[in-house]
Amino acid sequence: MADFLNSNWQKRSADHQKQYKQWLxxxxxxxxxxxxxxxxxxxxxNVNCLNCAACCKNYSPRFKTPDIKRISKxxxxxxxxxxxxxxxxxxxxDYVVKSTPCSFLGADNYCTIYDVRPSDCERFPYTDEDVLLKRPNITLKNSTFCPIVVFVLEKLSKAPNP
Structure with missing residues (x-):
């Protein structure tokens, strides 16, 4: 899986949505x-987010009150x-960006407010926390546009139980 972004992960994700749902x-x-x-x-x-940035190009995080305070400051x-x-x-x-791609996404796919980005952005794609299992609908939606989620689902769903 050396170059996951070039591995046709979108097709695999689309073809495996039912299996992912059952596994979750x-x-x-x-x-x-x-x-x-x-x-x-x-x-x-295996995946460099800066080569993708589909999350920032197509979706918005929620901007919670602490995020708004921190970013506006x-x-x-x-x-x-x-x-x-x-x-x-x-x-x-919920507060979300007015338009996509996110106004804070640079042409180089870097976030111009990275150090103070919303907590949803910091936590995304939730592949290191129990949200992956607790909110299967979010996980499945994220797997349609985030190669990291697909990679993790493929790895875990094929992993032998320890």
């Missing part, structure tokens, strides 16, 4: 959580100006 439903949580750190590390060794903007300039409320009442 029956996976032994304790065993998977023990395997997760190694799978997560291996994924990031960093940008030297009043919180209300930051919100009016960059954010909108979605159907669930």
């Amino acid at each position: 439903q029956r996976a032994d949580k304790n065993k998977v959580l023990k395997q997760l750190p190694d799978a997560h590390e291996a994924a990031f060794e 960093h940008l030297k903007l009043k919180e209300s100006v930051f919100i009016d300039t960059y954010l909108k409320l979605d159907e669930e009442g």
Whole structure:
């Protein structure tokens, strides 16, 4: 899996959604959580996010109050100006970016506010925490556009139980 981004992972993900869903439903949580750190590390060794950035190009994190405070301070903007300039409320009442790709994504796929990015961005793609199993619908959605999630699901779903 040396060059995972060039490995037709999108087709594999599309073809394996049913298998991923079944695996997420029956996976032994304790065993998977023990395997997760190694799978997560291996994924990031095989996929360079800067060559992809599909998350930043197509989706938005939630901007929670602490995120808004931290980012607006960093940008030297009043919180209300930051919100009016960059954010909108979605159907669930969360602040998200007004448009995609994210306004803070540079042409080189680097985040211009990386050090103060929203906590959702910092945690994404949740492949090193129990969200992977606790929120299978999120995991499945993320597997449609994030090669890291596909890598981890493939690795864990094929891993023998220790």
